[in-house]
Amino acid sequence: MKTKQVYVCQECGAQSPKWSGKCSECFAWNSLVEEIIESSKNRKSFSTEKAVPIQLANLKKEQHTRLSSGFSELDRLLGGGIVPGSFVLIGGEPGIGKSTLLLQVSWALAGKKHHVLYVSGEESVSQIKDRSLRLGISVDDLFVLSEVKLEMIVECIKETKPSFVIIDSIQIMYREDISSAPGSVSQVRECSNTLMHVAKSLDVSIFVVGHVNKEGSLAGPKVLEHIVDTVLYFEGDRQHLYRIVRSVKNRFGSTHEMAIFEMRDVGLLEVTNPSELFLSDNEEKIPGSVVVPCMEGTRPLLVEVQALLSDSHQFGHPRRVSTLIDHNRVSLLIAIFEKRLGVSLAQQDVFIHLVGGIKINEPAADLGVMLAMMSSFRNLFVSSRLAVFGEVGLGGEIRNVAYAERRILESERLGFEKCIVPAKSAEAYKGKSMEVIGVKTVAEAIEEALEL
Numbered sequence: 001m002k003t004k005q006v007y008v009c010q011e012c013g014a015q016s017p018k019w020s021g022k023c024s025e026c027f028a029w030n031s032l033v034e035e036i037i038e039s040s041k042n043r044k045s046f047s048t049e050k051a052v053p054i055q056l057a058n059l060k061k062e063q064h065t066r067l068s069s070g071f072s073e074l075d076r077l078l079g080g081g082i083v084p085g086s087f088v089l090i091g092g093e094p095g096i097g098k099s100t101l102l103l104q105v106s107w108a109l110a111g112k113k114h115h116v117l118y119v120s121g122e123e124s125v126s127q128i129k130d131r132s133l134r135l136g137i138s139v140d141d142l143f144v145l146s147e148v149k150l151e152m153i154v155e156c157i158k159e160t161k162p163s164f165v166i167i168d169s170i171q172i173m174y175r176e177d178i179s180s181a182p183g184s185v186s187q188v189r190e191c192s193n194t195l196m197h198v199a200k201s202l203d204v205s206i207f208v209v210g211h212v213n214k215e216g217s218l219a220g221p222k223v224l225e226h227i228v229d230t231v232l233y234f235e236g237d238r239q240h241l242y243r244i245v246r247s248v249k250n251r252f253g254s255t256h257e258m259a260i261f262e263m264r265d266v267g268l269l270e271v272t273n274p275s276e277l278f279l280s281d282n283e284e285k286i287p288g289s290v291v292v293p294c295m296e297g298t299r300p301l302l303v304e305v306q307a308l309l310s311d312s313h314q315f316g317h318p319r320r321v322s323t324l325i326d327h328n329r330v331s332l333l334i335a336i337f338e339k340r341l342g343v344s345l346a347q348q349d350v351f352i353h354l355v356g357g358i359k360i361n362e363p364a365a366d367l368g369v370m371l372a373m374m375s376s377f378r379n380l381f382v383s384s385r386l387a388v389f390g391e392v393g394l395g396g397e398i399r400n401v402a403y404a405e406r407r408i409l410e411s412e413r414l415g416f417e418k419c420i421v422p423a424k425s426a427e428a429y430k431g432k433s434m435e436v437i438g439v440k441t442v443a444e445a446i447e448e449a450l451e452l
Contacts, residue, residue, distance in 0.1 A: 007032040013185045013223065035180040067164070067205070070108025073260070073270040074101075077245060078230060079253015082109075084163070085203040086252065087196050089170075089225065091210040092234025097243050097261070097268055098209050099123075102166045103131065104267050105207075109164050110142040117162040121148035121172035135267045148182065150175045150191050154198055162204060167195065169209035170224070192227045225249065236357055242277065243268065244358065247297070257297035258358075275302040275414055278356035288376030290449075291387045291416070292368035293407035294360055300403065300410035302387065304355040305365060307372035312349045322352040324359045325369070333369050333392060340396030340442060343377065364401040366392035367420070370442055371449050380450045387411040388420040388449060396442045400424040408436060420445050 007016045010033055014025035022029050066081025075081045078088070092098050099120075106116045120128055128144050143160065147153055150173050157165060167173065173191045174182040181187070192208070199206045210224065225231050231249040236242055241264075247257045260277065261268040271277060279291065279302060288307040293300050305325075312318040322330040330352050338345055352369060354360060367390035375382050389407055391399040401407075404425035411419050412434045419436050421429075426438030439445045 006035055008035045008180075008185045010185055013189070033180070033184055035184060035186050067109060067114065068112075069105045070111075071101075071105070071259075071261075071270050073272070074105070074245070077232060077247045077250075077253075077257050077259050079250055082164070082205050083229075083252045084205055085199055086205050086229045087199045087227070088205070088207045088230040088232065089210050089228040090207060090232045090234070091212050093212055096234045096236065097263055098234055099168055100131070100135070100263075101245075101261070101268050102168065102207055102209070103128070103137065104135065106142050106164065106166060107132075107135070107137045107139055110139040113141060114164055115160065115162040116142045116164045116166075117157065117160060118142065118144045118166045118168070119153055119156075120144065120146055120168045122169060134265070148172050148174060150194060154194065157198060157202065157204065161202070165199075165204055165206045167206065167208040169211060170195075171211050189223055192224050196227050235359070240357065242271070242357060254297055258299065258301075275300075275410065278303045278354075278358055279414075285381040285384065287379050287381055288372050289384075290368045290372040290375065290382050291384075291411075292360075292365045293387055293389050293411050293419075294362060294364060295403050295407070296358075298403075300406045301358070302410060302414060302416075303358060303360060303365070305368045305372050306353045306355060307369065307376045308351040308353075309345070309348045309373060309376045310351075312347050315347075318345065318347065319349040319351075321350070324354040324357065325352055325365065326361060329363075329366070330369065332394075333366060333373075336392060336394060336396055336442070337370055337373060341374070341446075343374075345377075348377070362401075363391035363399075364389045364407070366390065367398060367442070367445055371445060374446050375450060378450065382449050383418065385415070385417040386420065386449060387416045387418070388445065390420075390422045390425070390439070390445070392442060398422045398439055398441060398445065404428045408434065420448055 007019045009023040009026060009031045011028040011031045012026040014023055016032060019032050023031050066083055068081050069075055090098050106118050110116045125144050125146050145156060170188060170191060171183040174187050175190055178186050178190055195206055229251045233246045233248055235244040235246060241262050243261045243263060245259045247255055249255060260271040260274045262271055290305050292303050292305050294303050320331060334345060334350060337343060368388050370392060371382060371388055391401050393399050400422045404421060405428040408419055408429045419434060421436060421438055423438035423440050426436050429436045437448055
């Protein structure tokens, strides 16, 4: 075996024969780290084994017997439960609740007589015991192991044969045959590959915890997200009570689903009706407040959009501030607002905010943002029993959006009496208990929504 010295970017995994201050691929500064790669001269290019393809029509659909995690919301994120042999990655900021959630899931599975192994490389077994006592966890089939050497972890899995394994975290694990430090691109990639083969060959479900970098994405090589079957992200501020978990990849279910948990002294509690969470508790009428039915995966959520327009004290440089909604999209809506409605905002500071801490990326909130801006500008109220949704085009027209019927039915279920929707979406509603108004332009929506 021969070895050669290379420099690997810790952000994108690109290799370079010599060190430089900036990566030539992703342009990250001070990200190249020295690593030793082993190579063999006598390595064969192709395997001598014969690969035989199978006709797709002759294959039978495999029925996965899923395990319940103890949280109905988490089961929905995973596509109906934990699939045996699946490899799941959970990422999030430190202290946001990843280890707490997985310890509670371990407790629920062990309580159903499933053999569970919790491997922690960052905490000792006594620290895990203290956390379990705080959460009230005490069960016989839950085993803990404090180890970072992957070879010993794999050997323990083969000997104990658990049905569920937690690795906390993947960045701290290392293989002895790789000379680079734990957390490097090579270590994370090879450790993940090894665990993936263990999960598939032994039919054991493995959950791994991944750290995030300062940009909020998972630390380590991007190939880590390609290896796993499912990627779950924790969102939210750890100083707040609520935690949002999103599914951004799932080979066994739909993606872009969302679950909400509340952090308490006894651990994480699932929030089964998140729409009420994202609506303001203030019953008084407030100018600039509009409720929008949005979609998170297949689930409709009602979110309150708030806008504040005030006279700018910075002549020629008005402020444009948006939180939890795309800033570029808000800038586009402001331009449409000025051009199509004939209202100048050159001397107005514009602030857009979403109540509850959820982030929205879909265009269905366009109409709600524009109505909230007009409500604040004119200091007129929008009824608290009114919901609106629709995509706004550059010409000021209201375009249709997906899942219109689900949005309307969710608004009706929560007691809303009136809903302003795109003209084509109004045809999808077949009920009678709610007034649905179809509009074609922003001007029509403003005339219907604002209480003159």
